[in-house]
Amino acid sequence: MAVARRSGQERIPPHPDIQTIGLQQVLEALVDPVRRQIVSELYAARQDLACGTIDLPVSKSTATHHFHVLREAGLIRQYYAGTSRMNALRRDEIDEAFPGLLRALVARRDRE
Amino acid sequence: MAVARRSGQERIPPHPDIQTIGLQQVLEALVDPVRRQIVSELYAARQDLACGTIDLPVSKSTATHHFHVLREAGLIRQYYAGTSRMNALRRDEIDEAFPGLLRALVARRDRE
DNA sequence: ATCGTACTTTGATGGATGTCGTACGATGCT
DNA sequence: AGCATCGTACGACATCCATCAAAGTACGAT
Numbered sequence: 001m002a003v004a005r006r007s008g009q010e011r012i013p014p015h016p017d018i019q020t021i022g023l024q025q026v027l028e029a030l031v032d033p034v035r036r037q038i039v040s041e042l043y044a045a046r047q048d049l050a051c052g053t054i055d056l057p058v059s060k061s062t063a064t065h066h067f068h069v070l071r072e073a074g075l076i077r078q079y080y081a082g083t084s085r086m087n088a089l090r091r092d093e094i095d096e097a098f099p100g101l102l103r104a105l106v107a108r109r110d111r112e
Numbered sequence: 113m114a115v116a117r118r119s120g121q122e123r124i125p126p127h128p129d130i131q132t133i134g135l136q137q138v139l140e141a142l143v144d145p146v147r148r149q150i151v152s153e154l155y156a157a158r159q160d161l162a163c164g165t166i167d168l169p170v171s172k173s174t175a176t177h178h179f180h181v182l183r184e185a186g187l188i189r190q191y192y193a194g195t196s197r198m199n200a201l202r203r204d205e206i207d208e209a210f211p212g213l214l215r216a217l218v219a220r221r222d223r224e
Numbered sequence: 225a226t227c228g229t230a231c232t233t234t235g236a237t238g239g240a241t242g243t244c245g246t247a248c249g250a251t252g253c254t
Numbered sequence: 255a256g257c258a259t260c261g262t263a264c265g266a267c268a269t270c271c272a273t274c275a276a277a278g279t280a281c282g283a284t
Contacts, residue, residue: 011249011250011262023217024145027139027142027143027217028143030139031139031140031143032241032242033136034242050260050261051260051261052259052260052261058242058243058244059243059244059245060244060260060261060262061243061244061245061246061261061262061263061264062242062243062244063261064261064262064263065241065242065243066242067261068262069241080250080251080261082251082252082259082260083250083251083252083258083259083260083261084251084259084260084261085260085261085262098216099216100212100215100216101216101217103212103216104210104211104212104213104215104216105135105139105213123279123280144271144272146272162230163230163231164229164230164231170272170273170274171273171274171275172230172231172232172274173231173232173233173234173273173274173275173276174272174273174274175231176231176232176233177232177271177272177273178272179231180232192280192281194229194230194281194282195228195229195230195231195280195281195282196229196230196231197230197231197232225284226283226284227282227283227284228281228282228283228284229280229281229282229283230279230280230281230282231278231279231280232277232278232279232280233276233277233278233279234275234276234277234278235274235275235276236273236274236275237272237273237274238271238272238273239270239271239272239273240269240270240271240272241268241269241270241271242267242268242269242270243266243267243268243269244265244266244267244268245264245265245266246263246264246265247262247263247264248261248262248263248264249260249261249262249263250259250260250261250262251258251259251260251261252257252258252259252260253256253257253258253259254255254256254257254258
């Protein structure tokens with residue numbers, strides 16, 4: 001029998017089309033402060049970041065979970081670069097599907 | 113000993129100052145679809161509505177709970193008119209504290 | 225006074241989800 | 255080959271929260 005190849009880029013499950021994502025799912029993703037931190041840092045950095053370069057107040061396995069939720073919600077795109085998993089904010093797509101949302105949530109000096 | 117009077121307007125606990133509310137709390141309030149429905153209807157109606165005039169897919173006690181959460185999050189103001197509890201969206205205050213947020217969340221044709 | 229209306233309070237319950245530790249997988253470097 | 259790095263997968267666990275039914279409170283009308 002054929003064994004699943006799954007080499008190269010195939011290590012990441014397909015990303016959802018952003019148009020199929022509802023506001024509900026996006027909000028559920030963004031309501032978690034850790035996930036909002038991730039999005040904020042990607043937004044501010046204006047470049048893709050490896051999971052490891054964002055330091056989060058949670059364990060590694062929990063961090064993985066949060067990146068997963070963000071990916072499923074259509075907010076980030078992930079790809080591998082060597083052993084590093086890179087994260088890209090899907091900014092334009094988000095802005096098109098949910099105008100004003102990112103800006104309202106992320107472009108704040110959060111002292112919270 | 114004096115018994116608490118609690119007549120007239122005093123039936124509603126004090127409303128929080130909107131400046132003391134964090135984005136986190138506001139998001140937690142708005143992530144629930146029932147609560148977003150309430151806010152949306154108040155937004156669209158452009159006038160205060162009694163609890164009873166918004167029909168929600170939940171029991172009355174659950175509805176009370178949702179109005180409570182919205183009030184604590186600084187999103188609505190409540191007052192009595194006879195036996196009806198009226199709800200006012202604190203629109204300008206919200207817009208000032210969280211610019212763009214209401215618009216992004218509510219001004220969508222939600223088929224979700 | 226009694227009744228109806230409108231909503232609240234209380235207590236219980238169930239389901240979802242954020243959290244972690246440990247084990248595992250994939251890649252790159254020496 | 256061997257090892258370190260980077261991150262995932264799998265349970266397990268605790269907490270939080272939306273939900274409801276039932277009983278209670280406040281007000282207005284009859």
